[in-house]
Amino acid sequence: MDKVYVQGMRFYGYHGAFHQENELGQRFYADIILEMDAEKPGRTDDLDDTVNYAKVYEAAKEVLEGEPVKLVETLTSRIAKLVLQRFAVIEAVTVKVTKPDPPIPGHYDSVAVEIRRERGFENQ
Structure with missing residues (x-):
């Protein structure tokens, strides 16, 4: 499977187990690896045959700047599920969310959670 990397995305959210995290907010970083067959877009040079990186960013933003949750694990899982729901060409996704x-x-410099999910997870 071919891989597309969307790295170093930065967001500000209100997630965490402590009250002050929900009140003050903090930075979150996201890195996403998309596994797909890149043969067709490599041949056609057509954006419709691949994944629009700006839309991947929007999916991560929706989660990381959205509804507050307690766990970084929840954030990574939600991003993975959303990416698989929105992009049929993606066979698997690896999401890493870092909380500096x-x-x-x-x-600590940071804590991070990285998960990999395959097609089918989006329906769970």
């Missing part, structure tokens, strides 16, 4: 400077004891 988490408000937990100790010194």
